[in-house]
Each structure stands twice: as C-alpha cells, then as structure tokens.
Amino acid sequence: MSSVKRYLIDSMVVIWAIKKTGDPFKVTEGQKFLDFVDKNGKQIELYLPSPVLAEILSPHSTNDPLYGEILSEVSKEFVILPFDSQSAIIASRLLNEYRNDTDLINMLKANGLNQNLSSKIKFDIQIVSIGIANKMDGVISEEKNAVKAYANGKIDVLTMAQVMNTGKPPQTSLFQQ
Amino acid sequence: MAVFEENIRLRFVGNDIKPTKIKVGELGAVLLQFEKTLKGIILSNFQGLGVDEKDYYLTLDGQIRNESAAYPLIAISPDGAFKPALDELNQILHSRNSKSLNEKTIESINKFTGWLRTHKCDAELYFGDELIATVPKSFSVNEDDFLIKEFSTLHGQIIDVGKEDPRVEIKLLNGDSLFFPVKIDLAIDLGKFLFKKISLIGRAKIYPDTYKIKSFELQEYTIVHDGTYKEKFEKLRGLIGRDWDEIEDPVKYLELNE
Numbered sequence: 001m002s003s004v005k006r007y008l009i010d011s012m013v014v015i016w017a018i019k020k021t022g023d024p025f026k027v028t029e030g031q032k033f034l035d036f037v038d039k040n041g042k043q044i045e046l047y048l049p050s051p052v053l054a055e056i057l058s059p060h061s062t063n064d065p066l067y068g069e070i071l072s073e074v075s076k077e078f079v080i081l082p083f084d085s086q087s088a089i090i091a092s093r094l095l096n097e098y099r100n101d102t103d104l105i106n107m108l109k110a111n112g113l114n115q116n117l118s119s120k121i122k123f124d125i126q127i128v129s130i131g132i133a134n135k136m137d138g139v140i141s142e143e144k145n146a147v148k149a150y151a152n153g154k155i156d157v158l159t160m161a162q163v164m165n166t167g168k169p170p171q172t173s174l175f176q177q
Numbered sequence: 178m179a180v181f182e183e184n185i186r187l188r189f190v191g192n193d194i195k196p197t198k199i200k201v202g203e204l205g206a207v208l209l210q211f212e213k214t215l216k217g218i219i220l221s222n223f224q225g226l227g228v229d230e231k232d233y234y235l236t237l238d239g240q241i242r243n244e245s246a247a248y249p250l251i252a253i254s255p256d257g258a259f260k261p262a263l264d265e266l267n268q269i270l271h272s273r274n275s276k277s278l279n280e281k282t283i284e285s286i287n288k289f290t291g292w293l294r295t296h297k298c299d300a301e302l303y304f305g306d307e308l309i310a311t312v313p314k315s316f317s318v319n320e321d322d323f324l325i326k327e328f329s330t331l332h333g334q335i336i337d338v339g340k341e342d343p344r345v346e347i348k349l350l351n352g353d354s355l356f357f358p359v360k361i362d363l364a365i366d367l368g369k370f371l372f373k374k375i376s377l378i379g380r381a382k383i384y385p386d387t388y389k390i391k392s393f394e395l396q397e398y399t400i401v402h403d404g405t406y407k408e409k410f411e412k413l414r415g416l417i418g419r420d421w422d423e424i425e426d427p428v429k430y431l432e433l434n435e
Binding site: 035037075134 | 325327329330332350351352374376383388399400401402404405406407409410412413414416417418420421422423424425426427428430431432
C-alpha cells in the first residue's frame with residue numbers, strides 16, 4: 001500500500017503559499033508549509049480542485065491577453081481535479097445530509113459558521129466532494145472547522161499547521177482548537 | 178428486526194411451458210436471476226444506508242401448480258421492499274430506464290430474459306393475486322443506455338503501453354487501473370511518459386452505481402511537470418502573485434466583502 005499522502009488544498013492555502021504581503025505569520029507559514037512538503041520527498045502530494053482555481057484566478061484581469069496561457073501553465077504544474085458528475089452526486093448527498101442534520105446546523109450556528117450558507121456551503125461541499133470522489137487522504141484548509149463540519153466525517157480536514165505537526169495527536173472533536 | 182413476508186408469484190407462460198419441461202437446475206438458475214434482479218433494485222435504492230444484502234431473499238412456497246409453470250414465492254425482507262421493487266421492475270420494462278439499474282442488475286435481467294428466450298415463453302409477475310408485470314421474452318437491457326457518458330479528465334500515471342492493438346494502462350488517483358485503446362502514433366507518444374503524472378482528457382462511459390469507468394476515448398493529454406512544490410508555487414506566483422499582493426485581506430476578498 002502506498003504511503004504517499006494525497007491532499008486537496010483550498011484557496012487560502014494557495015494564497016498564503018504565493019502571497020508576499022499581508023499577515024506576516026500566514027505568509028511565513030505558507031512558505032514553511034511548502035518547505036515541509038518538499039522536505040518530505042514526494043511523500044505528500046497536493047492537488048487543486050477546480051473550484052479553487054476559480055477563486056485564485058478571480059482577482060486577475062480577464063482582459064489579460066495571456067489569461068488562457070495562465071490556465072495552461074497552471075495545468076502543467078498542478079493536477080486540477082474537476083467537479084465532475086461523481087463529485088456532484090456526492091455533493092448532493094452531503095447537502096441532503098446537511099439539510100436534515102439539525103444537530104450539525106445548530107452546532108454551526110453556535111460557532112458562527114453558518115453564515116452565507118447558500119454560497120459558502122455549496123462551495124466547500126464541492127471541494128469536499130472532489131476529495132471524496134478521488135479518494136484523497138484529506139483536505140488542507142485554513143477554514144478547517146467549517147469545511148470539516150461540511151465534510152461531516154467523510155474525509156479528513158487539516159490545517160497547514162496540522163500537516164506540518166505530524167507527530168501531534170489527531171483532532172477528536174469538531175471545534176477543538 | 179421486523180420481518181416482512183410478501184407473496185410473489187412468478188409464472189412462465191407460452192410455448193406450452195409446464196413444470197415438467199423445466200429441469201431443477203434450470204429453475205434454480207432462473208429464480209436466482211429473478212431474486213438478483215429484485216435485490217439489485219432494492220439495494221440501489223438503499224445505497225449507502227447500511228442495509229444488509231442478506232436480509233433480502235426469496236424462498237419457494239412449495240405449491241407448484243401444474244398449469245403453465247407457476248412458482249409461488251415468499252419474499253423475505255425487513256421492510257417490505259419487494260413490492261416497490263416489482264413496481265420499479267415494471268417501470269423498467271416500460272421505460273427501459275431506471276436509477277436502480279446497475280451493472281449487476283442489468284446482467285441478472287438479461288440472464289433472466291435469456292432463459293425466457295430459450296424456452297420461448299414470457300414471465301408474469303404477481304404480487305398476491307395482482308398481476309404487476311409481464312416480462313416478454315424479447316426484453317433485454319442495453320448496458321450502454323444506463324452508463325454516464327461524460328467528457329472527463331482522468332489523472333494518474335501511465336504504467337504500461339503496448340500490445341498489437343495498442344492500449345494504455347493508467348493507474349488512476351483513486352487506485353483503479355484503467356485500460357483503453359489508442360492509435361499507434363499516440364501509443365508511441367504516451368510510451369515516453371511512463372510513470373509520469375499525466376492528465377488525460379476524453380470521453381468516458383461510467384457505471385453510475387460504482388463510478389468505475391467502463392471505457393475511455395482519449396482526445397488530449399497534459400504531462401504534469403516534475404519539480405518541487407516551492408518551484409511550482411513560485412511559477413504560480415509569477416502568474417497571479419501580484420494580484421494577491423494587492424489584496425490586503427484575502428479572506429474578506431473571497432467572501433466578496435471587500
């Protein structure tokens with residue numbers, strides 16, 4: 001059995017890995033994370049879900065004549081996993097579970113995580129569904145608690161810090177800090 | 178656990194069929210396919226809900242009538258799921274379409290109707306005394322009609338290219354292996370990229386219940402560069418890094434609050 005760990009990464013992971021300005025802790029953490037992954041010598045693989053591509057390209061001017069080339073270049077460097085029909089079916093089940101899970105909804109409300117439900121949940125559930133469809137080992141997200149809740153135990157959700165802190169015991173409760 | 182017993186009758190009619198024309202082994206085989214068909218429909222409807230396949234089965238009720246060939250059966254289940262399954266089978270017979278048809282169920286239906294063709298008879302399905310459906314000997318399900326056809330991108334590593342009629346074996350990210358035919362020119366090209374990360378774009382036919390790919394027709398491919406993630410993200414930074422440097426709070430920006 002392969003010991004390679006395969007993770008999907010969310011938009012904030014990508015952003016902190018390329019951004020040189022802003023929260024200095026996050027900028028440094030983004031670089032530390034890349035160093036950590038590279039030092040693990042191909043034992044960790046990172047994959048881009050296509051909805052994340054939409055977010056990370058969103059500030060870029062669509063008038064750029066090289067816009068198409070950007071997409072082409074990204075696809076040569078990263079494996080971009082699409083939100084396909086299998087992911088869509090998984091997403092529909094997660095949305096259905098979410099709608100019927102009063103405990104989960106109340107828990108999200110109590111933790112202020114159910115705002116902008118319609119768009120935010122659908123986006124995060126798309127990411128989670130792509131991860132499940134492709135049998136990823138987990139999703140690396142800087143919005144861990146929200147994404148973890150939407151994942152509803154179907155796939156592991158970790159922060160960059162948790163991936164780096166591999167010796168640390170895994171989180172056992174949803175809102176454990 | 179509750180146990181439901183539903184009375185079903187399977188009656189073969191036509192071609193002067195009668196019990197003495199059916200061998201015991203044949204009867205067992207055709208009843209097994211009938212049971213598999215109904216179970217396939219039931220289990221598809223309960224997919225992922227943790228039902229136990231062993232809880233659903235047919236038993237023979239012993240009162241074999243000597244006109245035509247009618248077999249009273251008792252359908253055992255924890256929830257009375259066989260009547261809806263019979264109704265759905267009737268729907269399949271009329272529309273040749275159902276979300277409950279998967280690879281194995283289609284195989285069972287086709288084996289069942291293959292038996293009918295061998296004996297040149299039709300089958301009538303009763304629930305109690307009510308005739309629910311008639312299965313004509315001419316009925317068969319074309320598996321292709323039930324597959325998802327999708328323009329897909331597959332990701333993985335090519336682990337073999339070869340054979341007289343060239344075909345490619347790729348190990349997909351989900352661990353599955355997939356074989357697909359390619360033209361010789363493409364086989365020569367792909368042979369250069371053994372064990373490299375590759376994205377393959379093409380038309381796929383996919384089983385809707387397991388999402389296993391039945392066939393794939395390659396149209397384009399992209400080789401994913403080797404290299405460290407530091408290098409990859411540095412290239413990405415070269416493309417869009419400046420855009421993000423200008424954004425003070427990326428969380429707010431993504432929430433469309435900035």
